[in-house]
Amino acid sequence: MTFSTPTAWLRNALSLSLLLAFGVAQAQDAKIELNTEQWQAMGIQTAQAQAVQQVPSIPLQAIAMMSLQSMQSFNSPLDGQITELLRVHGEVDAGDVIAVLDSAQLVVMQTELLGVISELEVAQKSLKRTQQLNNSGVASTKELQATQALVTQLKSRLSEKKESLRLAGFSQARLDKLLKSNQTQGSTLQIIAPMNGQIEEMQVRLGERINRNQPLFSMGSIDPIVLDVRVPLAMRTQLSEGMAVAVEGFAEQGRIRHMENQVDALTQTFEVHVVFANPQRQILPGQAVTVRFLIQQQQAFRAPLSAIAQFDGSSVVFIQTAAQEVAAQMVQILQMDAHNMYFTAQDFDAQTPLITQGTTAIKLALSASEEGE
DSSP states (O other), X not given: OOOSSHHHHHHHHHHHHHGGGOOOOXXXXXXXXXXXXXXXXXXXXXXXXXXXXXXXXXXXXXXXXXXXXXXXXXXXXXXXXXXXXXXXXXXXXXXXXXXXXXXXXXXXXXXXXXXXXXXXXXXXXXHHHHHHHHHTTSXXXXXXXXXXXXXXXXXXXXXXXXHHHHHHXXXXXXXXXXXXXXSOOOSEEEEEOOSSEEEEEEOOOTTOEEOTTOEEEEEEOOSSEEEEEEEEGGGGGGXXXXXXXXXXXXXXXXXXXXXXXXXXXXXXXXXXEEEEOOTTOOSOTTOEEEEEEEEEEEEEEEEEGGGEEEETTEEEXXXXXXXXEEEEEEOEEEEEOSSEEEEEOTTOOTTSEEEEESHHHHHHHHHHHHHHO
């Protein structure tokens, strides 16, 4: 006798050797007892299922965007003219120079600070002299108090002038040099990125004269980044804010931050925002990624995708119930991904080995048993 295909040979060989050992091939109670040679001939391999508390949803596409909470608009600290534009778009790190402003107002502020320093030096000398005169009874206590009040006032003004320069973006190094040399440190001011992020819009041009508080640029952070997902309305009851979200290609998980309370009439979907840590900036605004919501599920299991089979119209896994005995276990498939399936089953023990290779041979043998009945 000859066989047209290896499958036909395997089917006939198994039907001859196993027919007497098989019971009625029903999905609920089908069972096979094998000898060592049969086990090896079928190429059977096993693995164990894992009990899980989360089951991934169907894959959904998300579009990355900057968090609206991180978006900030930055204004010019002084009047002046833009003499350099070093960054007009893209990613920047905190401390990067965005632009250079030439400002006569900056020189005026430095001059005013030096003026206060001079006044303070004079007042402090006057205070010292008044204290000496008061000790000798020449100057009254009232005169001493007035001189002390003037010194206190000038110190306060000096602190304000220093703080004004700092708030304008005048660096500490330049301020220290200004105080040490008692000379102004030029009219140029570097506009510095205050945080890591991405410039969203540059609102000035090179050479433009600008006023104090005029918008310069807006930027936002891309760590964390927000993933905007359009979700079918039928899934809404399964989701909640704070729920974990798997992002394809990443071990880290995101979390649902916001669920929109309005449904798109055309697509019958609603908007969900997922916040995702992005320290390496691997996801950029506008990038499309695939996400799965991790839905809570009691008494669920995960197993390799190769363990699932269809038998007698039912989804089953084949379990090793004894040393060389295989039985069919009906399961309810909850979800599948590229490598795993998620299922529930009645009276299923996760410690029981699952057949992950050789399921086709087992199905052929069971079918052969049915034909022999």
